[in-house]
Amino acid sequence: MLEHMKGAIFDLDGVIVDTAKYHYLAWRSLAGELGFPFTEADNERLKGVSRMRSLDILLEIGGLGFGEAERQAMAEQKNRLYVEYISKLDESELLPGVSAYLTSLRERGVAVALGSASKNAAFILDKLNIAGLFDTVVDGNKVSRAKPDPEVFLTACRELGLEPQHCVVFEDAEAGVAAGKAAGMYVVGIGRPGLLKEADLVISGLHEL
DSSP states (O other): TTOOOSSEEEEEBTBBBOHHHHHHHHHHHHHHHSOOOOHHHHHGGGTOOHHHHHHHHHHHHOOOOOHHHHHHHHHHHHHHHHHHHHTTGGGGGGGGGHHHHHHHHHTTEEEEEEEETTTTHHHHHHTTTTTOOOOEOOOOOOOOOOTTTTTTHHHHHHHHHHGGEEEEEEEESSHHHHHHHHTTTTTEEESSSTTTTSEEEEOOOOOGG
């Protein structure tokens, strides 16, 4: 399938760059202010999940409940912290093989899209100096339903002008793999096979391709 794909759709965190550590630091800071610990194990539950759903999980862990206005303010506070961290990103933080693989796809005439829940995706691609390697960016500003809903990948597919069966999704999270399969696409999982059982192929990183 990889040799015959017409479109490639990439998740951002854990596939292109590891910004999960910055999400974790920002959420941990917020939890600390609210008076409870937030561990790296807790953070695993937030992978591939939208910002507001992530906040809900964080508050569940802390056994806290807040109204809509307070929750919005907390989400914005977390995002400000996160943006402070990622504003220092540069090309050195690209995961191994990313630039070479994206470039090879462009040379083969494969259309390339980003499909991410992040609302900071375009900003991050600019900081990494790879925005020009993507034909379209579909992020949390364009879609409302979080993975495992397939909306983000189906939207990317439409923007590329392709059918789902001609596209390959590259994902590192269970929710993202499920979204890709629900969209009717071939899915390459990036990570550990035991965690990404639904993927059609599992690799450790794009450098393998």
